[in-house]
Structure formats: C-alpha cells, structure tokens
Amino acid sequence: MAQILSQRHGFDCTVLFAQHPEQPGIINPNYVYHIPGLEQLEAADLLVLFTRFRELPDEQMAYFKAYLEAGKPVIGLRTATHAFRFRDTLSPWGHWGNYYKGEKEAWHGGFGQLVLGTNWHSHHGHHKHQSTRGIIPREAAQHPVLNGIQSGEIWGPTDVYGLSGPLDSTATPLVYGQVTDNTRSYDESDVMYGMREDQWAIASTNPASERFYNPNQPMMPVAWLKPYQLPGGQAGEAFACTMGASTDMLDEEFRRLLVNAVFYLTGQPVPEAANVDTIGDYQPTAFQFHDDAYWQERQLRVPASMP
DSSP states (O other), rough: OOIIOOOOIIOOOOOOOOOOTTTTTTTTTOOOOOOOTTGGGGGOSOEEOOOOOOOOOHHHHHHHHHHHTTOOOOOEEEEGGBOOOOTTOTTTTTTHHHGGOSHHHHHHTHHHHIIIOOOOOOSSSSSTTTTEEEOOOOGGTTGGGTTTTTTTTTTESOOOOOOOSSOOOOOEEEEEEEEEEEOOOOGGGGTTTSSOOEEEEEBOTTTTSSSSOOTTTTOOOEEEEEEETTTSSSSEEEEEEEEEOOGGGGGGHHHHHHHHHHHHHHOOOOOOSOOOSSSSSSOOOOOOOOOOHHHHHOBBBOOOTOO
C-alpha cells in the first residue's frame, strides 16, 4: 500500500516494522516491545496502524498519545482493533490494552474501542475457512470513500470479525461483510488463500460446529468511519476496517477502498477510480503464526530508505 500511495499518488510514506533492539534492521513481528522510528508521527498527517498486541516502551507509546491527542486521522486495519496489550498491571499504558476494564471508563475496551469503535471480540466467520464479500449499504453508496467500488466487488479470503457491540450512532458504516463459505472441504495443503473467488458461496453453517446458524443475520460492518477523541485531546476521525491481511490486498477493489480512505482523511478530493495497480510482483503469504526460528531463518530486512 505504501508503494501504491507513494508511486501512484505522490504521498510521502514511511513504513515502520517491529525489530529486536539487538538485531536492528531485521524485521521480527514476534518481538512486541520495539518499533523504531515512531518519532515520524510528530510530523505525520495520517497514521495507518496494523499492529497486534504490542507492548511498547513509554517513549514509543508517547508518540501515539501525542498524535491522537492532536486529533489527527487514523486508519486501523484488522488486528488494530487489538493493537496493544500491556500485561504488566503497573504499566501506565494499561488502559490502551484490548481487555481494559479499569477505573478509566472512557478507555474500557482500550485503544480499539475508544478510537476505532470496537476492540477484539471474535471471528464472526469461521476462521481460516470462510471469507468476506463487501456489501455496501444503500445509504453509503455515494460516499467518496467508496468511489469506483460497487457493492459485492470487494472480496477477501479472510473471515469476518465480530464486533464487541453495535457501532455507536456517530459512526458511518461503509461496508458490511457477507460471510462466504468454501464449497470444498478444507484442505491444509491448498492453504485456502490461493483459491479463486468463484469457488465460494454464501455461508449458512459452520463446518466446525453441529449448531446451525446464519452468520449473515446480522452482517457485521467491516469498514466504517468514526469520530474519536481521547480524554483531554482534540477531536479526530478514524477509518476502521477489519479486513486487511496481506492476501486481502490482492483484491483491486479492496486496495481502492484503502487508497480512497487515505485521500478522504487527508482532506483531498477522492479520485473517481484511483489507480491501485500493485507495484512489482506481489505474492503474499497466508496469515498464520510463526515461531521465532521462522523469522530468524527468513532474515527479512528493512529497506534502507525506511527506519
């Protein structure tokens, strides 16, 4: 996305990665305590956040706090609903964590609930077995964030997230997630993410459960706009989307949704049909957890132009 935004649309993008301090320059998603370069937020016009259960030190969290207290715009993707978790009960940042239910009532549910409108709750669809088709409600069809996108065109192989509760009345739902089900039995060898979109049908049952249910009654919002305000801070606006895994980015309309949101939140006219062609050869891997040995073997390096 940073390549598309910078090379197709002229945005100045900086991408930050988790790294172990003893191995600077080596990307290590499993190390939750360090993301160098967050001082970039001091001059940033937009924050795009895609983290999961980070436990960053005080000096790094302070950059997030200052940015959000200034009311600057935010895009939160998928696991950003549970972006932080502080297991140390004495941490001054504990109220930012996903499970917070303490004395600071405004922070119940942590960063995700306060800023994005929901914290981590559940997989509404059957995780790793079902996918998401984006349905646009009629009342949102003309919203500029949806320029160039028709209802039903967005599709991603990740499952729909459940929300911790209804979106508050200030939020604007833009896309609902129709849970779609694989027509074949699940086979770990095909990792499901390489399957074609036309191999999926509307889901009505969970193959892992004997209980009949319809996950599309109700459908969950998967993309929405929401005003936010930290206690003592200025008002800002967030775009939240519970899609966003690397394999979702293969979908042109999904990429367009994100590019449109960037234009909208930075106060610029949204293109009627933004160029969202990928840069170079984009071949994402399926999302899954990897142990430390995997990342040590990969030795993925931060590009020289990025912190």
